[in-house]
Amino acid sequence: MNEFVCLRQWILNFRRLLAMPASEEKSLPPCASSTVQLYPYCLLDKPAVPLPDRLAVADSKTEADASIPEPSVPLLADHAYLDLGSTLPTVEQLCSADEPRCDRLDLALDQLLEVMVQQRWSRLRAGINELLKDYLRSLLGLSAPGTFPGLAHSPAPSYSNTGESTHCPAPDPDELTRRYMDILSLIFEYCQSSRFPYRDSLWGYFSDCLRSVGLTLAEHRQWSALAVLITETAAMGRQAAREGLPTAPLQHLLRRLESACLSGNAPEIAQLAKNLRFTLEV
Amino acid sequence: MFDQEIYVTFLWTVSGALLALLGSTGIFVSLLVQRRVERLQDVLEEFLELPYFENKNLTGPMANLVRKYQMYYLFPHGPSQTLLFYLDFTLALIGGIWMFVLLQGLQPPLGNQLVIQGLLLFLIAGNFLLFRRLLQHSINPTGNELFNAIIPPPDQLRSVSYLSRYVNVSVRSMIQQARLALVIQPDGELRLKEELSFDDFFYILSAPGLALWAWGELRLQFPADPITKKPVPLQRNIEIPLAGTSAPALSETISSLTITFWIFALGEKHPIQYRFILDREDGGFHSRPFPENTVQSQIVYQVEQKKLRILKGMELLTGMSAFLDDLWWDGERYYTQTPAKGVPCRCLRMPEIR
Incomplete structure (x- = not known):
């Protein structure tokens, strides 16, 4: 099997991992067949803002994908796990058995860190792209491509609401955004280690992807999610500026978001974007 | 009352001693000023070396260096004004002593020679003022036309x-x-x-x-x-x-x-x-x-x-x-x-x- 097919396979597996329902998190689904039909691959770093219908349509759909039964799952499905980092335990809690929490995003992070260790740039790039596409789908309440074949023909869901989904239970947009941005910032932290050679390229790709994501959120008026996104992005940007990485694309994005927020009647987010832009390199 | 001759001799030595003290404190002041000028030039050099790292994002460091430069550049005026006061006081005292001694030695028939002698005294006084100005500038070397070429103001x-x-x-x-x-x-x-x-x-x-x-x-x-x-x-x-x-x-x-x-x-x-x-x-x-x-x-x-x-x-x-x-x-x-x-x-x- 040549490298191209391996990469493709990896992306398909990763995509399946992201679309995995909670009940199946512990076992990865089998590999897809290699006979596939190619659709234009949707890259988030292209200048165009991804339209919801482009996100909803599978960009490289296989029959095997269609066999995955459920759409994307709510996050943090298992609240029972006792985490000493976030709670003060009671004796009863310590004595009771708790189920270890392990959701698809943890698995996805593991996968991404693994390809970073192996220095597989294309896989890392595709993985981040898939992750962010999955984020947009979860946030906008779109079904993952190929999960419900019947839904592709159903009327498009309404996007102009505040993230309420017609298909799946709507996650808290702030929490959801923070979760995905945590993954990105962990990846960014790792990429500053001297063992990872593609730091500059990865940061450039991050900037490009975050631009698309930010503009999409602004277009769909997801203001609270956008506030979390730009705060987390600016935290990464400050670190990047300290490391001497270029922040011009980020400045440009914040400037555009500022005007988008002003025209979208969200002046406090515009003010936040402006503050972040001014303090990006202090 | 002191003996007139001994008193005048004493005044001579006092003015000499004051000048020597002024000279020695001048050395200390110039040491301090020199350190400050060195700091400024270090910052300036650091600033000018930055652009050789062409591919790095240096906007933040450059803005910080200009700020740091300004911090060293804006010396607080309090100490330099105290120094200037000491300087002025000592110079006035020395000038006063000299005038007093000269007046002691003034003998009544005022002839043409006094004009030439007085002219020389004026030149000496003018020279004193020039050196006072030079010292004033070097105590506070920023923001004056004398040193601007060496230490540019931060907005340059x-x-x-x-x-x-x-x-x-x-x-x-x-x-x-x-x-x-x-x-x-x-x-x-x-x-x-x-x-x-x-x-x-x-x-x-x-x-x-x-x-x-x-x-x-x-x-x-x-x-x-x-x-x-x-x-x-x-x-x-x-x-x-x-x-x-x-x-x-x-x-x-x-x-x-x-x-x-x-x-x-x-x-x-x-x-x-x-x-x-x-x-x-x-x-x-x-x-x-x-x-x-x-x-x-x-x-x-x-x-x-x-x-x-x-x-x-x-x-x-x-x-x-x-x-x-x-x-x-x-x-x-x-x-x-x-x-x-x-x-x-x-x-x-x-x-x-x-």
């Missing part, structure tokens, strides 16, 4: 012409850190955005897609903060209006524009050429990040008597040939969309921080 660090003329650094990599960008706003105003406010250069801008030419000298003035009274050497995120473009040119279905921007610095002979590609975004046009910038060696220019003269490379500027004789460095910004008519408009809008 943003002047492209100063940097290229006196310090001979690579202006191109320096100005690259300013991250220039062009924006055409929905109302048709063309603006230059600078991440770091470099100024003091002449520019010519050519937008063939809009038949637009703009030129002028970019000179920024930042008044001291009205509340904290601190001077502002450098600003971040400044936007400078360069031209107003007419709406019809923009309403056409152009999706992207190419604009060429030349920067002429005093002390260079080839301009720096930026090539911006502007894409339609949010109703206006925004330039893409990381524009291509090179030194345009086809154009040769010279600055004489506050005027820019293009010696070579006129063919690149044929569109504005009617104005090539009137490129004055007068701090004004001009533009025209009808170069054939020969009357440019002035851009009067002030730069703003956004």
Whole structure:
């Protein structure tokens, strides 16, 4: 099997991992067949803002994908796990058995860190792209491509609401955004280690992807999610500026978001974007 | 009462001792001043070495260095005024003693000789004043015309012409850190955005897609903060209006524009050429990040008597040939969309921080 097919396979597996329902998190689904039909691959770093219908349509759909039964799952499905980092335990809690929490995003992070260790740039790039596409789908309440074949023909869901989904239970947009941005910032932290050679390229790709994501959120008026996104992005940007990485694309994005927020009647987010832009390199 | 002769001799020795004390404290003061000048020059050197790391994002470090430079530059006036008071007091005392001793020795028949003697005394007094001034300047070496050439005031660090003329650094990599960008706003105003406010250069801008030419000298003035009274050497995120473009040119279905921007610095002979590609975004046009910038060696220019003269490379500027004789460095910004008519408009809008 040549490298191209391996990469493709990896992306398909990763995509399946992201679309995995909670009940199946512990076992990865089998590999897809290699006979596939190619659709234009949707890259988030292209200048165009991804339209919801482009996100909803599978960009490289296989029959095997269609066999995955459920759409994307709510996050943090298992609240029972006792985490000493976030709670003060009671004796009863310590004595009771708790189920270890392990959701698809943890698995996805593991996968991404693994390809970073192996220095597989294309896989890392595709993985981040898939992750962010999955984020947009979860946030906008779109079904993952190929999960419900019947839904592709159903009327498009309404996007102009505040993230309420017609298909799946709507996650808290702030929490959801923070979760995905945590993954990105962990990846960014790792990429500053001297063992990872593609730091500059990865940061450039991050900037490009975050631009698309930010503009999409602004277009769909997801203001609270956008506030979390730009705060987390600016935290990464400050670190990047300290490391001497270029922040011009980020400045440009914040400037555009500022005007988008002003025209979208969200002046406090515009003010936040402006503050972040001014303090990006202090 | 003291013996007259012994008293006068005592006064002589006292004035000598005071002068010796003044000299020795002068050495200490000069040591302190020297340290400070060294710090300033270290910061300056660090600042000038930065642009050699061309590919790094140095906007933050550069702004911080200018701030640090300003911190060393603005020496608090309290100590230097105390020092000056000591100096003045001692000098007045010595002068008084000398006058007293001389008056003691004055003998009544006042002849012509006294005029010559008095003249010499005046010269000596004048010389004292000169040295007092020199000491005053070296106690406080910043912000006076005597030392400005050695220790430039912090706002000179943003002047492209100063940097290229006196310090001979690579202006191109320096100005690259300013991250220039062009924006055409929905109302048709063309603006230059600078991440770091470099100024003091002449520019010519050519937008063939809009038949637009703009030129002028970019000179920024930042008044001291009205509340904290601190001077502002450098600003971040400044936007400078360069031209107003007419709406019809923009309403056409152009999706992207190419604009060429030349920067002429005093002390260079080839301009720096930026090539911006502007894409339609949010109703206006925004330039893409990381524009291509090179030194345009086809154009040769010279600055004489506050005027820019293009010696070579006129063919690149044929569109504005009617104005090539009137490129004055007068701090004004001009533009025209009808170069054939020969009357440019002035851009009067002030730069703003956004």
